[in-house]
Amino acid sequence: MRYSLLSVMGQALRGQRDWKPQWRDATPKAEYDAVIVGGGGHGLATAYYLAKEHGITNVAVLEKSHVGSGNVGRNTTIVRSNYGLAGNIPFYERSMKLWEGLEQDINYNAMVSQRGVLNLYHSDAQRDAYARRGNAMRMAGIDAELLDREGVRGMVPFIDFDNARFPVKGGLLQRRGGTVRHDAVAWGYARAASDRGVDIVQNCAVTGIRRENGRVVGVETSRGFIRAKKVALSVAGSTSLLASMADLRLPIESHVLQAFVSEGVKPLIDTVMTFGAGHFYVSQSDKGGLVFGGDIDGYNSYAQRGNLATIEDVMEGGMALWPGLGRLRLLRHWGGIMDMSMDGSPIIDRTPIDGLYLNAGWCYGGFKATPAAGFCFAHLIARDTSHEDAAAYRLDRFATGHLIDEKGMGAQPNLH
Amino acid sequence: MRIRCPHCGTRDNGEFSYLGDAAPARPDGMEAQPAAMHDYVYLRDNPAGPHRELWYHGAGCRSWLVVDRDTRTHEITGVSSARDVALSRRTGEVA
Numbered sequence: 001m002r003y004s005l006l007s008v009m010g011q012a013l014r015g016q017r018d019w020k021p022q023w024r025d026a027t028p029k030a031e032y033d034a035v036i037v038g039g040g041g042h043g044l045a046t047a048y049y050l051a052k053e054h055g056i057t058n059v060a061v062l063e064k065s066h067v068g069s070g071n072v073g074r075n076t077t078i079v080r081s082n083y084g085l086a087g088n089i090p091f092y093e094r095s096m097k098l099w100e101g102l103e104q105d106i107n108y109n110a111m112v113s114q115r116g117v118l119n120l121y122h123s124d125a126q127r128d129a130y131a132r133r134g135n136a137m138r139m140a141g142i143d144a145e146l147l148d149r150e151g152v153r154g155m156v157p158f159i160d161f162d163n164a165r166f167p168v169k170g171g172l173l174q175r176r177g178g179t180v181r182h183d184a185v186a187w188g189y190a191r192a193a194s195d196r197g198v199d200i201v202q203n204c205a206v207t208g209i210r211r212e213n214g215r216v217v218g219v220e221t222s223r224g225f226i227r228a229k230k231v232a233l234s235v236a237g238s239t240s241l242l243a244s245m246a247d248l249r250l251p252i253e254s255h256v257l258q259a260f261v262s263e264g265v266k267p268l269i270d271t272v273m274t275f276g277a278g279h280f281y282v283s284q285s286d287k288g289g290l291v292f293g294g295d296i297d298g299y300n301s302y303a304q305r306g307n308l309a310t311i312e313d314v315m316e317g318g319m320a321l322w323p324g325l326g327r328l329r330l331l332r333h334w335g336g337i338m339d340m341s342m343d344g345s346p347i348i349d350r351t352p353i354d355g356l357y358l359n360a361g362w363c364y365g366g367f368k369a370t371p372a373a374g375f376c377f378a379h380l381i382a383r384d385t386s387h388e389d390a391a392a393y394r395l396d397r398f399a400t401g402h403l404i405d406e407k408g409m410g411a412q413p414n415l416h
Numbered sequence: 417m418r419i420r421c422p423h424c425g426t427r428d429n430g431e432f433s434y435l436g437d438a439a440p441a442r443p444d445g446m447e448a449q450p451a452a453m454h455d456y457v458y459l460r461d462n463p464a465g466p467h468r469e470l471w472y473h474g475a476g477c478r479s480w481l482v483v484d485r486d487t488r489t490h491e492i493t494g495v496s497s498a499r500d501v502a503l504s505r506r507t508g509e510v511a
Contacts, residue, residue, distance in 0.1 A: 238464075240460070240461070240462035240463075241462075241464055244461075249455075249459040249460065249461065250459065250460070250462070251458040251459055251460070252460065252462060253436065253437075253460050253462050254462055254464075254487070298433075298434045299429075299434040299469070299471075299485075300436070300437070300462065300467055300469065300487045301487050301490065302464040302487050302488050303487070303488060303489060303490055307417045307429055307430075307490070308428075308430070309428060309429055309430025312430065313430075342457075342458045398454060398457075398458040399450070399451070399454045399458075411457050411458055412435075412436070413436075414434055414436070
């Protein structure tokens with residue numbers, strides 16, 4: 001499907017009735033070279049890069065519901081590469097570079113908006129920590145600027161700089177960070193993968209992983225058995241459930257994260273801003289709603305809805321930083337299920353079972369990783385070796401002690 | 417979500433802190449192999465369904481509690497004092 005000004009105008013006159021589906025809603029074949037479980041952003045990106053980078057097109061993406069119904073349609077759309085640890089820096093920067101070229105690559109308007117990500121600091125110690133992180137980024141060739149108070153005031157003059165407990169002292173700014181239209185990422189990758197021959201199979205829940213002689217041979221699904229040489233799991237909050245079908249226990253807990261949108265208002269904030277003294281971040285969507293969120297609820301959950309205590313905590317963080325928010329009404333809020341890992345970092349690796357691959361443990365940072373996760377997971381599936389940018393995301397790092405604990409919280413998933 | 421604390425009555429979940437699955441038992445540090453310690457520290461069943469877990473009533477009686485809760489619905493079916501659970505585990509009774 002191609003779009004032009006003429007086609008948009010023509011459809012407007014015909015009541016938008018004649019648009020064609022953007023990808024094939026495929027019926028599963030009996031056998032594939034690779035089956036990707038999970039039709040979210042990561043799974044679709046993996047299928048796209050398998051086809052584009054490795055020429056593997058006999059691939060199915062199995063989605064239990066419809067494309068975009070999981071976390072790719074539930075996140076707060078922020079992209080950034082402002083990490084501080086060696087294992088993370090090259091991976092997230094690859095993701096950022098892929099975001100920058102994504103729309104040209106897949107010929108789809110994903111509304112990539114590099115409006116900047118501004119992390120505020122509120123104490124001398126926090127400034128030192130941010131300076132260190134910014135330096136780590138700059139040494140890797142990533143843009144980072146340490147702003148003083150006046151620099152922040154020039155960007156977001158409306159926040160409470162002189163809060164008695166948490167005065168704003170400055171911020172760490174990554175100008176190349178920003179937001180991307182999350183649904184369009186799923187749709188764009190789905191169309192691009194489908195165009196290259198990938199089967200996108202919706203309403204197809206995986207119910208079992210069949211093995212013979214210690215090797216994966218396919219998946220049992222709600223639409224019958226599908227034979228596959230390789231099975232790749234990319235199912236976010238459902239990772240432990242799928243892994244248990246292959247008798248694997250993982251260093252992962254599933255937790256609910258809530259997100260919020262206010263009523264639409266005129267342009268208020270033209271960047272992504274995070275509060276450094278609590279967990280609160282905010283940006284403004286093109287429709288005008290403020291999109292914001294904070295901590296996960298903190299208890300194991302598969303419910304896709306959270307509780308009031310966390311909502312209050314997020315609102316308190318928002319009000320402490322930006323008292324004017326109190327004049328806005330909340331339009332809606334929702335929850336998604338996060339695969340919280342034991343060190344706060346992801347896993348892109350083979351499993352002890354031949355032919356079974358794992359992309360998981362994204363905690364609440366999976367969206368920004370979508371292109372690179374797909375890129376590196378496809379590399380792993382195609383070549384059976386880790387991509388160099390994801391080489392640290394090993395499943396056995398918990399046994400060997402090579403943890404990547406960006407926050408320094410230890411093996412407590414609800415604190416990452 | 418509200419938790420019926422055996423000491424304080426039914427209270428909002430915001431008064432409680434969550435530790436995690438109550439099932440993992442710490443291996444003997446002097447005897448255990450590294451693999452057993454790895455399993456205890458890092459691996460979890462993470463079920464979708466009934467889950468027995470540890471909560472701390474920090475804004476109340478400051479007791480550790482064992483809560484039976486369904487992770488699909490957040491429905492709580494049982495709450496007992498972690499001390500009672502530990503004592504009964506030691507004496508071999510089922511809590």
